[in-house]
Amino acid sequence: MLTMVEMNVRIPLDFDKEEAERLKASEKERFQELQRAGKWRHIWRVAGHYANVSxxxxxxxxxxxxxxxxxxxxxxxxxxxxxxxxxxxxIHNDDR
Structure with missing residues (x-):
């Protein structure tokens, strides 16, 4: 089942900077794990925003x-x- 998810990330400006960086690193690790598992097939950054279309x-x-x-x-x-x-x-067979 394919699903498009548009994600906008809104970390509060007063959020602890070190914790935000730790979360971003964990997010990247989890994202790559899901990619390798075939669950997260595509991701595109939305230019000018902290957002993506996946x-x-x-x-x-x-x-x-x-x-x-x-x-x-x-x-x-x-x-x-x-x-x-x-x-x-x-014409593609892998876009079920």
């Missing part, structure tokens, strides 16, 4: 919820989740 490949909405809430920066994120399905005109 494509997840999960078996259920419950798995997507578990993946998203496992992100270290989750408490600071605003997300928009959009389910996707294969377009009948696509």
């Amino acid at each position: 494509i997840f490949d999960v078996v259920s909405n419950a798995e997507l919820h578990d993946v998203l809430t496992s992100l270290p920066l989750y408490p600071f994120m605003e997300m928009k989740v959009t389910p996707l399905c294969r377009h009948p005109s696509s």
Whole structure:
């Protein structure tokens, strides 16, 4: 099940800088783990923002919820989740 997730990260300006850097490093580690597992298939940065558009490949909405809430920066994120399905005109076989 492919899902597009638009993420905006909003760390408060008065948040502890060292803790923010620790969380960002943990976020990168978790992101790369999910990429290697095939769960986080694509990520694009939104130019000029601390935001991204990502494509997840999960078996259920419950798995997507578990993946998203496992992100270290989750408490600071605003997300928009959009389910996707294969377009009948696509020539690619891996976009189920």
